[in-house]
Amino acid sequence: MSANLAGIQPASGDVGLPASLAMPILAFAILIGWAHASPGAVPALFWVAVLAAWALSWWLNHRIAERLRGRRSLLPPLIFGLVLFALWEIACVGGGIPFVLMPPPSAILTKLFASGGTLLPDFVQTVLKSALPGWALGGFAGFAVALACDRSPFLRRGVLPIADFVSALPIIGIAPIMVMWFGFDWQSKVAVVVAMTFFPMLINTLAGLSAAGHQERDLMRSYGADWGTTLLRLRLPMALPFIFNALKINATLALIGAIVAEFFGTPTVGMGFRISTEIGRMGLDMVWAEIVVAALAGSMFYGALTLLERAATFWHPSFRTR
Amino acid sequence: MTNDGRLVRILPVATVLAVLLALWYGAALPMNSGLPSFPQGGTLSERFLAAWALERPVLPAPHQIVAALWTATIETPVSSPRSLVFHGTITVSSTLLGFALGAVLGIALAIGIVHSRVLAASLVPWLVASQTIPILAIAPIVVVALGAVGVTGLVPKALISMYLSFFPVAIGMVKGLTSPEPMLLDLMRTYSAGRLQTLLRLRLPAALPYLFASLKVAVAISLVGAIVGELPTGGSAGIGARLLSGSYYGQTIQIWAALFAAAIIAAILVQCVALSERLTARAMGARP
Structure with a gap:
């Protein structure tokens, strides 16, 4: 003080x-x-x-x-x-x-402003068509499975150890398989992103759903509240900080998944495609311009989620202390 | 009683795994029957057996992957470029180098942040921001750019792993180093302990649980960095190169085998960190 x-x-x-x-x-x-x-x-x-x-x-x-x-x-x-x-x-x-090793920021900025005509379609392809839908789908699927696990303790005991194990694996490695299954366009990228974002959401939601204390749960029981009401009124709000945590982790993972999956095959547009072809031509300023776009997209996405989190979980101690 | 407890833990996991395995074997037929090389006609069981024995299936059956893993690890000489032990060793060595560098950097940063107000105020927001950008996208640049000036081999990949793994360690260690209560810090002051002594005798031991939790995350992400770092080298060596060459030539079984190898390596690495955590705890006098 x-x-x-x-x-x-x-x-x-x-x-x-x-x-x-x-x-x-x-x-x-x-x-x-x-x-x-x-x-x-x-x-x-x-x-x-x-x-x-x-x-x-x-x-x-x-x-x-x-x-x-x-x-x-x-x-x-x-x-x-x-x-x-x-x-x-x-x-x-x-x-x-040497320019090849690291171009100066001025050259990157010049390239960034000069090539909006290339960067914008790449952004649409990679972020709007691949990363965002995958992020939403993966998060939704993880959340749904977490709810199912919450209803059945047997399922929860079976799924949680496996999810813990899988989340430590290099899931991004399935990218070549997804490109084979779903083709070169955004569908395969969405599939990779779904696989990468599913497990963080599942684990975090499960942790969040058990965050409500016994006293609060007993209170709900004394009100005669059923599973659905308890979930909506008590346990989901208590789980929100965990869910937002997963959404934020997934925001970065989704961009990484979408970009890296493009290294395994794309139509001739997309940030990962541009990065891998421009490296072959030693166009390092263009590569860095793409990275600036990715960094801006990533941090703005993250920032928007943080603002949303503040609005949704204003009651949480971490926002009240200061 | 202990047997019952073990059963309660293992039975659900075994059930879920069995269901997944059954789904996998079942899905192999509809996914593979569209291939031009798939034999026409036959009874259902014949069609299933055919779907599980293709050379380049869309979805290989689990036993095919296990067989490929066995051939590529046990039956192939380690020096051969078809040996997964050969590729795995390369990936693991750059993973471990990057992990070690990242852990040292992360711990050093955390110590600096805890002791310097300037670093805490100016560096921490950038550390957090650095993780909101898709770092892995830079991986090919690092490898190619360093290759252009003559730095090749393990170092570029290890640098990527380092960049990915320092962050969880730094954040976890800041939390751990600041975890001792004010009362304990006051006690150290009454002993007239200096900053170094407080660090060595109080802060570091208190931070160890946080350190090991972060190290588990860091070693897993470090492996991802090494694998992605092997992609732009164009299929020379390493698990990532194996994935890339598999996808070029449509060798699905090879891709899956490399994926399984990566999963096994990840599991072993995380277990090694967990083991060293238990050993450290025991050495420091913790009772199980």
């Missing part, structure tokens, strides 16, 4: 924050310009300057973090990320790292 109070007090450095932010930004802007002016042939002094700018930004982040005292803020990770990208750019251009 006292920690929070100390953080809220207007400290003397508050006025200086924009000014102290401007310093490292300016420093890195100059350094990036310098690197671009003489790519691959910068003097040793340059790297000393880079180290100094890095130290400056680190010290700034240190001061901000000390003032925050453990409270959450977007500022430190933002600075950390910007510095990371600036160092990446400087290392690639100034250090003359």
